[in-house]
Amino acid sequence: MPAARRRGRPPDPQLAETRRRALVAAASEAFAQQGYAAAGIADIDARLESGHGTFYRHFESKREILDHVVDDAIARLVASVLPDPAALQTGSAEEFLALVDELIGRVFAVVDAEPDVLCLLLLETTSIDEAMTLRLLNAVEGVTGAVAAALEDGVRDGFLRADLDTHAVAAQALYLLVPGLLRTIRGGLQGEDRDRYRRGVVELLARGIAPAA
Amino acid sequence: MPAARRRGRPPDPQLAETRRRALVAAASEAFAQQGYAAAGIADIDARLESGHGTFYRHFESKREILDHVVDDAIARLVASVLPDPAALQTGSAEEFLALVDELIGRVFAVVDAEPDVLCLLLLETTSIDEAMTLRLLNAVEGVTGAVAAALEDGVRDGFLRADLDTHAVAAQALYLLVPGLLRTIRGGLQGEDRDRYRRGVVELLARGIAPAA
Amino acid sequence: MPAARRRGRPPDPQLAETRRRALVAAASEAFAQQGYAAAGIADIDARLESGHGTFYRHFESKREILDHVVDDAIARLVASVLPDPAALQTGSAEEFLALVDELIGRVFAVVDAEPDVLCLLLLETTSIDEAMTLRLLNAVEGVTGAVAAALEDGVRDGFLRADLDTHAVAAQALYLLVPGLLRTIRGGLQGEDRDRYRRGVVELLARGIAPAA
Amino acid sequence: MPAARRRGRPPDPQLAETRRRALVAAASEAFAQQGYAAAGIADIDARLESGHGTFYRHFESKREILDHVVDDAIARLVASVLPDPAALQTGSAEEFLALVDELIGRVFAVVDAEPDVLCLLLLETTSIDEAMTLRLLNAVEGVTGAVAAALEDGVRDGFLRADLDTHAVAAQALYLLVPGLLRTIRGGLQGEDRDRYRRGVVELLARGIAPAA
DNA sequence: AATGAATGAGAGTTCATTCAT
DNA sequence: CATGAATGAACTCTCATTCAT
Numbered sequence: 015m016p017a018a019r020r021r022g023r024p025p026d027p028q029l030a031e032t033r034r035r036a037l038v039a040a041a042s043e044a045f046a047q048q049g050y051a052a053a054g055i056a057d058i059d060a061r062l063e064s065g066h067g068t069f070y071r072h073f074e075s076k077r078e079i080l081d082h083v084v085d086d087a088i089a090r091l092v093a094s095v096l097p098d099p100a101a102l103q104t105g106s107a108e109e110f111l112a113l114v115d116e117l118i119g120r121v122f123a124v125v126d127a128e129p130d131v132l133c134l135l136l137l138e139t140t141s142i143d144e145a146m147t148l149r150l151l152n153a154v155e156g157v158t159g160a161v162a163a164a165l166e167d168g169v170r171d172g173f174l175r176a177d178l179d180t181h182a183v184a185a186q187a188l189y190l191l192v193p194g195l196l197r198t199i200r201g202g203l204q205g206e207d208r209d210r211y212r213r214g215v216v217e218l219l220a221r222g223i224a225p226a227a
Numbered sequence: 228m229p230a231a232r233r234r235g236r237p238p239d240p241q242l243a244e245t246r247r248r249a250l251v252a253a254a255s256e257a258f259a260q261q262g263y264a265a266a267g268i269a270d271i272d273a274r275l276e277s278g279h280g281t282f283y284r285h286f287e288s289k290r291e292i293l294d295h296v297v298d299d300a301i302a303r304l305v306a307s308v309l310p311d312p313a314a315l316q317t318g319s320a321e322e323f324l325a326l327v328d329e330l331i332g333r334v335f336a337v338v339d340a341e342p343d344v345l346c347l348l349l350l351e352t353t354s355i356d357e358a359m360t361l362r363l364l365n366a367v368e369g370v371t372g373a374v375a376a377a378l379e380d381g382v383r384d385g386f387l388r389a390d391l392d393t394h395a396v397a398a399q400a401l402y403l404l405v406p407g408l409l410r411t412i413r414g415g416l417q418g419e420d421r422d423r424y425r426r427g428v429v430e431l432l433a434r435g436i437a438p439a440a
Numbered sequence: 441m442p443a444a445r446r447r448g449r450p451p452d453p454q455l456a457e458t459r460r461r462a463l464v465a466a467a468s469e470a471f472a473q474q475g476y477a478a479a480g481i482a483d484i485d486a487r488l489e490s491g492h493g494t495f496y497r498h499f500e501s502k503r504e505i506l507d508h509v510v511d512d513a514i515a516r517l518v519a520s521v522l523p524d525p526a527a528l529q530t531g532s533a534e535e536f537l538a539l540v541d542e543l544i545g546r547v548f549a550v551v552d553a554e555p556d557v558l559c560l561l562l563l564e565t566t567s568i569d570e571a572m573t574l575r576l577l578n579a580v581e582g583v584t585g586a587v588a589a590a591l592e593d594g595v596r597d598g599f600l601r602a603d604l605d606t607h608a609v610a611a612q613a614l615y616l617l618v619p620g621l622l623r624t625i626r627g628g629l630q631g632e633d634r635d636r637y638r639r640g641v642v643e644l645l646a647r648g649i650a651p652a653a
Numbered sequence: 654m655p656a657a658r659r660r661g662r663p664p665d666p667q668l669a670e671t672r673r674r675a676l677v678a679a680a681s682e683a684f685a686q687q688g689y690a691a692a693g694i695a696d697i698d699a700r701l702e703s704g705h706g707t708f709y710r711h712f713e714s715k716r717e718i719l720d721h722v723v724d725d726a727i728a729r730l731v732a733s734v735l736p737d738p739a740a741l742q743t744g745s746a747e748e749f750l751a752l753v754d755e756l757i758g759r760v761f762a763v764v765d766a767e768p769d770v771l772c773l774l775l776l777e778t779t780s781i782d783e784a785m786t787l788r789l790l791n792a793v794e795g796v797t798g799a800v801a802a803a804l805e806d807g808v809r810d811g812f813l814r815a816d817l818d819t820h821a822v823a824a825q826a827l828y829l830l831v832p833g834l835l836r837t838i839r840g841g842l843q844g845e846d847r848d849r850y851r852r853g854v855v856e857l858l859a860r861g862i863a864p865a866a
Numbered sequence: 867a868a869t870g871a872a873t874g875a876g877a878g879t880t881c882a883t884t885c886a887t
Numbered sequence: 888c889a890t891g892a893a894t895g896a897a898c899t900c901t902c903a904t905t906c907a908t
Contacts, residue, residue, distance in 0.1 A: 029892080049354050051264040055878065065894040070879065137353040137360070141262055147350075151409075182427040185406045192405070193398035200364070214392045218399065221434040242867095267902060278869040279904080289903065455871080475780050477690040481899065491873040496900065563779040563786070567688055573776070577839070605853045611832035612857070618831070619824045622790070640821040647860040693881060704890040705883080715882065873905075884894075 034072050034082075036062055042083045046130035050080060050138050077142075084139055084146065087131045088153045094124045096157070102164040107173040107224065110164070114187070115216050121191060122208060125198050132199055136192070158184045165223070174223045183222060190215050247285050247295075249275055255296045259343035263293060263351050293359065297352055300344045301366045307337045309370070315377040320386040320437065323377070327400070328429050334404060335421060338411050345408055371397045378436070387436045396436065403428050460498050460508075462488055468509045472556035476506060476564050503568075510565055510572065513557045514579045520550045522583070528590040533599040533650060536590070540613070541642050547617060548634060551624050558621055584610045591649070600649045609649065616641050673711050673721075675701055681722045685769035689719060689777050719785065723778055726770045727792045733763045735796070741803035746812040746863065749803070753826070754855050760830060761847060764837050771838055775831070797823045804862070813862045822861060829854045 040061035044053040055069050055076055062068075073079040095117055096102075104110040125132050139150045161184035168174035194211045197203040203211060253274035257266040268282055268289055275281075286292040308330055309315075317323040338345050352363045374397035381387035407424045410416040416424060466487035470479040481495050481502055488494075499505040521543055522528075530536040551558050565576045587610035594600035620637045623629040629637060679700035683692040694708055694715055701707075712718040734756055735741070743749040764771050778789045800823035807813035833850045836842040842850060 033892085049356070051354070052356075054876085066879080066896095067881080067894050068892075071892065076878070140350040141264070141354040143262075151413075179423065179427050182424060183431070186403055186427070186431055189402045189405050190399045192402045193395070196364070200360075210392055211395050214395045215399070218396070218431065218435040221437070222431040224434075268904085269902080272870095279871095280869050280906080281867085283904065284867070459871085475782070477780070480897080482897095492875095492900075493873050493902080494871075497871065502899070566776040567690070567780040569688075577835075605849055608832070608850050608853045609857070612829045612854070615828045615831045616825055618828050626786075626790075636818065637821060640818050640825065644822070644825055644857065644861040647863075648857040650860070694883080695881080698891095705892095706885080706890050707888085709883070710888075869906105869908085871905105871907090873903100875901105875903100877901075878899095880896105880898075882894100882896100884892105885890105886892090887890085 030072065033068070037069060037072055038079065038082050038086050041079045042087065042130055042134065045080065045083060045138055046133040050142060080142065080146065081149070084134065084149060087134050088150075090128070091121075091124055091131055091135070092153075092157065095120045096160065099160055102160060103167065104164070105171065105173075107168070107220075110168055110173070110223075111216055111220050113164075114219060115212065118191065118212050118215060121195065122198060122212070125195055129199050132195055136196070136199075154188065158188060161187060168223070173225070175225050178223060183219075186222075187215075187219055190218065243285065246281070250282060250285055251292065251295045251299050254292045255300065255343055255347065258293065258296060258351055259346040263355060290355075293355065294362065297347065297359065297362060300347050301363075303341070304334075304337055304344055304348070305366075305370065308333045309373065312373055315373060316380065317377070318384070318386075320381070320433075323381055323386070323436075324429055324433050326377075327432060328425065331404065331425050331428060334408070335411060335425075338408055342412050345412055349405065349408065349412075367398075367401065371401060374400060381436070386438065388438050391436060396432075400428075400432055403431065456498065459494070463495060463498055464505065464508050464512050467505045468513065468556055468560060471506065471509060471564055472559040476568060506568065506572065507575070509560065510575060513560050514576075516554070517547075517550055517557055517561070518579075518583065521546045522586065525586055528586060529593065530590070531597070531599075533594070533646075536594055536599070536649075537642055537646050539590075540645060541638065544617065544638050544641060547621070548624060548638075551621055555625050558625055562618065562621065562625075580611075580614065584614060587613060594649070599651070601651050604649060609645075613641075613645060616644065669711070672707070676708060676711055677718065677721045677725050680718045681726065681769055681773065684719065684722060684777055685772040689781060716781075719781065720788065723773065723785065723788060726773050727789075729767070730760075730763055730770055730774070731792075731796065733766075734759045735799065738799055741799060742806065743803070744810065744812075746807070746859075749807055749812070749862075750855055750859050752803075753858060754851065757830065757851050757854060760834070761837060761851070764834055768838050771834055775835065775838075793824075793827065797827060799823075800826060807862070812864070814864050817862060822858075825861075826854075826858055829857065 037058065040058045041053075043061060044057045047053075048057060055066055058079075059066055059069055069079075073082070102113065104113050135150065139146055158181065162180040165174060165178060165180040165184060169176060169178050169180065194203055194208070194215070197211075198208070250271065253271045254266075256274060257270045260266075261270060268279055271292075272279055272282055282292075286295070315326065317326055348363065352359055371394065375393040378387060378391060378393040378397055382389060382391055382393065407416055407421070407428070410424075411421070463484065467479075467484045469487060470483045473479075474483060481492055484505075485492055485495055495505075499508070528539065530539055561576065565572055584607065588606040591600060591604060591606040591610060595602060595604055595606065620629055620634070620641070623637075624634070676697065679697045680692075682700060683696045686692075687696060694705055697718075698705055698708055708718075712721070741752065743752055774789065778785055797820065801819040804813060804817060804819040804823060808815060808817050808819065833842055833847070833854070836850075837847070
């Protein structure tokens with residue numbers, strides 16, 4: 015006699031994961047478009063044409079799925095912009111600035127493709143609760159740290175200012191993008207305007223990090 | 228027949244204005260501390276030990292008072308930082324940077340004095356609705372415009388880079404303050420750390436806006 | 441100038457108490473007729489033609505009002521049956537049994553007047569939760585104790601059996617009423633049948649507590 | 654054409670019966686421990702590590718299985734206490750009281766062995782709905798009837814009071830046990846205390862049913 | 867003019883029940 | 888025949904808003 019086979023429909027772990035992802039995607043949309051407070055579980059369900067119960071089979075609460083939505087958004091953003099942290103290695107100021115230019119381009123590309131991601135992170139996340147704010151700040155800190163490390167390398171290799179406050183400049187570099195991203199999400203900063211904005215940021219950083227003449 | 232004189236103490240328009248101001252202040256506190264969604268009308272009333280009815284005598288709705296709260300916050304912020312737009316006039320790069328340094332100091336002073344103001348504007352305001360977001364962005368745009376005009380003057384007078392994207396740089400200059408302000412609100416960016424932060428921003432701008440050598 | 445009069449409608453503490461009582465009465469009815477689990481807040485409100493919010497202004501939760509409903513029921517029952525604990529004093533077996541007969545009559549009278557009271561206490565209360573069960577058992581224990589004390593007096597005075605387990609008999613005396621009360625609530629044990637039932641209980645006790653011949 | 658033989662293992666009616674019994678046992682536990690309202694289908698399934706579907710293959714609804722749970726509990730109780738109704742035949746007052754004593758002992762033994770049975774019957778069953786209450790009362794009536802018949806025999810044979818209201822006394826005999834059973838379920842009425850309680854009941858009945866001296 | 871009791875729409879959540887696999 | 892994912896009605900509870908006093 016073979017090992018007793020389990021009766022019934024075999025549970026499909028993929029299915030659960032698929033559902034969860036669909037729910038996170040739907041919640042992401044709902045939260046980005048209507049706001050976390052204004053969006054109801056019903057709005058999430060409606061996007062999937064599923065019942066409320068399904069939501070609660072996969073997530074404990076509205077608040078819990080927000081964590082996943084935000085983690086997901088951060089992960090997608092980071093994956094699109096910084097797929098390989100090792101790629102931050104550069105050997106000269108020119109290379110470094112080219113890399114920055116490239117990364118900025120990728121950030122804009124993500125926002126074009128999925129504006130919801132940034133709506134959520136920039137606009138919604140800050141007003142939920144303490145835990146969520148910390149979650150976001152940690153993520154920002156992570157990226158800041160990676161950029162700071164890259165700057166550190168440049169300082170060590172002599173093509174960046176010796177007295178650079180790398181962490182501060184890394185944070186500045188990120189926040190320099192924010193006004194451009196907001197204009198992109200809202201009005202649509204595009205084409206020539208966007209290129210100018212992008213060049214402006216690179217130029218500002220270029221001057222900011224260049225070794226003293 | 229003359230208009231019938233109403234009996235009793237005539238309504239005092241000043242009193243109404245006083246009440247409104249007190250309500251806006253209370254709402255400001257409540258929204259900043261608990262968040263707009265979490266704060267209830269009851270929380271606002273409780274701070275004044277008045278009834279809900281009083282609130283609705285002076286404001287149409289919770290949403291309406293938020294407009295006043297935000298306008299008030301913006302006005303106080305601008306008044307503290309930029310009391311006289313004419314003061315933005317400067318005659319040299321050194322003067323200009325000294326002015327920037329001065330303004331940054333004033334911003335930090337406001338946050339020290341009334342952290343609620345910035346909690347509201349930076350964290351809460353973005354997640355209410357479209358109209359509120361526009362209201363905030365308009366205010367930011369106003370300040371950005373003033374700064375951009377000052378930069379324009381500098382360009383015209385030759386002590387700033389001729390090819391400066393003045394509007395973009397003005398916006399960036401504002402957003403460069405955000406990480407510092409957030410750290411101030413949260414952990415308390417103070418003393419030496421704050422000075423370093425401040426110098427970092429001024430330095431970045433100094434290099435970024437200097438005319439090509 | 442006289443002491444500043446408080447503005448607005450003076451709060452009426454009586455009103456709140458009246459409402460609370462009305463809610464307790466409505467809840468009592470609802471719980472007795474539909475059962476605690478099946479009765480919804482809406483059913484309580486409907487009886488008073490008031491909104492859900494009114495309920496929650498006066499009580500924290502459905503579970504909380506049940507405590508009041510039960511306390512109320514116990515109090516009314518005890519007040520009707522044992523208005524004066526001192527009245528339990530008797531001087532002879534005949535007097536004692538006459539008192540028992542009288543008390544049984546009063547219990548039936550309460551059930552006739554307010555069957556809900558007993559529906560609640562006998563049928564619903566036992567299946568809510570541990571705390572509620574204890575609340576009821578404590579009340580029963582109180583009455584049992586009073587009856588036991590009366591029996592104790594009789595033993596001491598020599599007109600009851602010397603070896604009487606007073607507490608056990610007191611409890612049994614109470615529970616002997618249960619089948620009759622249930623039949624009253626349900627079918628209606630009335631008239632001659634009820635008298636017979638009553639005499640049966642008195643007779644059993646009479647024989648049970650008499651001193652050994 | 655002969656009826657098409659179904660493929661595979663033919664459904665085993667015994668298996669179905671086994672399942673049903675297991676479900677009833679699990680439901681019995683769940684209802685007794687958590688209460689009917691609080692226990693969910695999921696709690697029943699969890700005890701058997703089976704799925705909800707299995708439950709609904711064997712029972713129509715949560716309400717339906719309760720009928721079986723209660724019938725089962727009553728049957729087990731009766732089987733343990735009164736395995737053979739013919740055994741109620743006795744020939745003298747002493748024999749009769751010895752039998753009563755014996756039966757009381759068996760009731761306590763059941764409660765020791767399966768407290769759930771009485772928890773369910775005494776505490777839960779009364780608050781479900783009309784039909785369930787009737788079901789329980791019918792069962793009680795059945796037992797009361799059997800006891801009454803035994804009393805009737807004693808009256809006929811002259812060793813019990815000629816004017817005994819046999820039905821009423823039978824009911825009284827049952828309810829005399831209730832406070833003791835409740836104390837057993839809850840605190841644990843045991844050892845010497847239980848014996849005293851038991852003797853008290855027997856004594857009370859002994860006096861109650863003895864022929865007039 | 868001020869009060870706060872009352873309102874009730876609507877929120878998040880649970881769970882008995884169904885049914886595709 | 889078993890499974891458990893899916894369903895959605897119904898629940899308790901909250902809170903912005905109204906209005907009798």
